[in-house]
Amino acid sequence: MVKRKANKVSSIPKEAGLQERIESPDEILKMYMMLTVDNCSTSTVRTVLKHLQPDLVPNIALGEHTQFPYTANGNCAAICIHMLSTILDSCQNRKKLKEETLELMTEDTIEGICMWIKFCLHFGLAVPGLKAPAPDLRRAYLFHAQLLRSLFDSAPKISAQLLVSSTFLDLVIQIWMAESETGEVFILLEGTKPEPCPIASLLLKVANFPMGPSMLTHRIIARSPSFASAFAEQSFQRGYQLVEEAQTVGQLANAAFCLERQMSTMVALLSHSSQLHQVFTSEQYIKEYAMNIHSLFEKVPLALQTNSKFIRLFFMLAETLFLLLIDDKSRVVHNYRDILSEQLLQHIYRLLPEIPSTDMVSTKIAAYLLKVIGIYIVYPCVFNAAMEGDISEETMDRLKRLEVPSLKDPWEELSGLIFELFQAIGRLEVDSKTGGSSNICDNLLCARKEESGLKFKQCSKCSSVIYCSSACQRIDWDKFHRDECERARLEHDRHKASQTVYSQDTRIFHTAYLESLYNRRGVSAMANNYKNDCPGLEAYQVLCIINCSTVRPVTACSPLVLDSKQRLDIGTDTALLAESEAQLQWDREVCGEDISFPQTYLKPRFSQMVDDCLSGTPEEMRLVEGIFPLGNAFGVYLLVKLKKVNQEWKAASSIARYSLVNYAY
Incomplete structure (x- = not known):
């Protein structure tokens, strides 16, 4: 918090053009009631920003918010925060007003705005003129998230100033982590068109700005070691509640769009922090997101699952899910298994023939997914997860009739690979009955004949070699494994x-x-x-x-x-x-x-x-x-x-x- 010179209103720093007198809450409320996007003026902007100076923010821990003059300051600032929202809307279409407003937006002013928003959130002040904490904190958090998003979008200069403010970054994190006493997170699914919840959108805006991911992840990691885990858990909690609360068709579309934006934010953040990535990995974040996607589309009415809007939303979500794996240097095989265990491949197969010929976005994403799935489906755990769900004969017939080359070719390549993997499984099944050579014995001199019932054992110390018998283990120990076991153990442990x-x-x-x-x-x-x-x-x-x-x-x-x-x-x-x-x-x-x-x-x-x-x-x-x-x-x-x-x-x-x-x- 910015240090104040004294607990007096007269200590407000005088800046050119700013009035010295602080208006009363009644005067500010009257100004708020008369303010519109069309009649907003530079004088109004000056008055609003004057009441949002950091020197006016009371120290809540010391109880200053209950003392004069901070009681009046708080009431005025809460109303001015709402007027700031109207000012930002007005600046969008009025170039001169925007230029004059930007001149007044100093680093000190930006800091004051963030500090006053933090004050308003503390008391749940979402309605101008409300002097007591609001019973509906959700409304306060959604409104202020929208305000911060608009402020961040208003101009590159302001975006840069916000990103160097620890108050702003902590505020973004606070809003993201906010939840009710019962553990309910604050989300918004209402709307006539797919758009992200203001809280998710605010985090995404910061994460997509060039300096955003590094600045934000630094503030997350700088806290206690358990906070990063709590941040990851909150991401999943938001996903679960999106799915749970979405009931109508419009809400389901908004939930899908919001979940995609939320996952895109994590793509940006995780690529800038190996430490945060480690935390998310330990929380098995891929499986959590995959479950969210599957649960969400299970709620979409069957008649609408092949609707072009929902097809595109599904492929956007699936693509973002795989983008989370791009920088993965560990657990990647298990992550692919977790993705496909939620019947992702079955969803893709079912929707491929339904993609409209004019939807180039979904077509491109679908072709990409077919290629990346094939990279790790050669691992048995991934293959087994991919094959868990059923694919109807009707779907297979329609897939065979695919005519779009950009979809037909990658589908045929993946289905051909799956056929080859089934051939390998067939060989293993035959060999498991006969003790055949696919059950590799690491004694290079092994001369066993094919026989059933063999139980292969691996070295208990290094886990890097397997043998069909104790005799083969002794032979290989003398010839090779004695010299390699300890180093193999270290490699295996790593x-x-x-x-x-x-x-x-x-x-x-x-x-x-x-x-x-x-x-x-x-x-x-x-x-x-x-x-x-x-x-x-x-x-x-x-x-x-x-x-x-x-x-x-x-x-x-x-x-x-x-x-x-x-x-x-x-x-x-x-x-x-x-x-x-x-x-x-x-x-x-x-x-x-x-x-x-x-x-x-x-x-x-x-x-x-x-x-x-x-x-x-x-x-x-x-x-x-x-x-x-x-x-x-x-x-x-x-x-x-x-x-x-x-x-x-x-x-x-x-x-x-x-x-x-x-x-x-």
């Missing part, structure tokens, strides 16, 4: 802390997926590409790389051995030659960028798999590597050794490595 663990169930599923892809697509791709990509090498000397970071996997080839020219360049140095070939196998280069793998302890195991392929029977061994996304910070490179069994390629072993840079081609 990824567990950031919720980016590549689980054994996922590795088994992806191994079966790569096995299926190689048998269905990879062999033909190798036959067509490897001789061009790796001239002079045979198929068993080439690594088939399948990039699964896009809906339609992309196949490429990389040499496992140096070509003749590279060997000549190195010369006869056997040690250097061996080291160069080992490095060639371990390293990856994507789009001219070197990919690094921190798990160097896996090099001996990795080299053994490569050597087995190069030294085995040429027509019976292949290596394939799949690239899978795992958030913005990591990608997983899964190397799988394939053996030919009865004219089909079956996985024999696999190794997963985390990359530290972008995984996509």
Whole structure:
């Protein structure tokens, strides 16, 4: 609060053009009753701003608001706050008045306005002339949120002044966090057209201003550690109440629009504060928002769910939900699972054929969603969540008849990917009955025959390897795992802390997926590409790389051995030659960028798999590597050794490595 010189009205600083005398509450109320957008003048503006100076604000903690002259000051200021709303409306259409008003809006004046709004909110003063606290605090908070939004929008100069005011930022947070004694948050759903509640709109205005997110998140994080969690919980509470209170068609439309604006605000704030993002992640914010969207559209009457307005609102909400994941460096797989567990994919499938041909916004968003969903649906937990809901035969028939290329192509790509994943599941189901090779044993010398009833166990210390028997565990311990277990444990703990663990169930599923892809697509791709990509090498000397970071996997080839020219360049140095070939196998280069793998302890195991392929029977061994996304910070490179069994390629072993840079081609 600004320090006052003395508790006297005469201490008000004199500024050019401002009257010294302070009008009485009755005079101010009379001025308010006569004021309109058309008759507002610069003289009125001066009078209003004079009564909103920071030196006039009483210290409530000291009880000054009950003492003279602050009693009269408070009554005058409450009325002037309402007149300020009319002044801002008048400035919108009167250029000269706006220019003159801006000249009077000093930093001190802006601070005074914010302090007086805080005073009015404390007593719930929403009605001019009301001298006692209002029974309806909701009305006060909605009115003052609208006023602050108008003030913030009035001119860039004022927006900038507000953002450097801690009083204003704390006021915005206070209004956002406000709730009744029964825990009800203050929202507004009335209106003839979709528009956000003033409280949600005020926060969005600040978050969308260039300096807004950083300034606002700083004020949130600067408070007690528990406040950020309370801020996150309030966001969800507002979403739940939006859904709960919306009853009519108009309210449902407003609720959907308001929820989208609210989520857009969080997109802006979370991208500017890793600490706030951590808090929201711990609160499982994605699942909360997904539940809000699903619950809201469940309330939309069936006859209106395919209405063009509601179609666009749904796709806007869904797009914003995925935008919340853009900067996610942790828990991204679980977040995709949480989104799709609320039947988002089923909603998209049902609405795709209903998108009007003229609605380019919904068409563009729908195509985008089909592509981003495919990035992580390759993870078993995400796939299972996506497949939980039912899709009617009528919907599938209509999807097959899609004619708009911008929708038809991404839908066919996603449905093709889902088909491939079902093929992988089929392989796993067969292998689970026979003890087949998809249940990977990390003993590279494992010679078990297919048998049912095998129970695979993982290392209890590092959780990074699995075995089909105690005998295989002992063999692998002596050969590899003794030297790698402790470092593997540290790596596992680090990824567990950031919720980016590549689980054994996922590795088994992806191994079966790569096995299926190689048998269905990879062999033909190798036959067509490897001789061009790796001239002079045979198929068993080439690594088939399948990039699964896009809906339609992309196949490429990389040499496992140096070509003749590279060997000549190195010369006869056997040690250097061996080291160069080992490095060639371990390293990856994507789009001219070197990919690094921190798990160097896996090099001996990795080299053994490569050597087995190069030294085995040429027509019976292949290596394939799949690239899978795992958030913005990591990608997983899964190397799988394939053996030919009865004219089909079956996985024999696999190794997963985390990359530290972008995984996509």
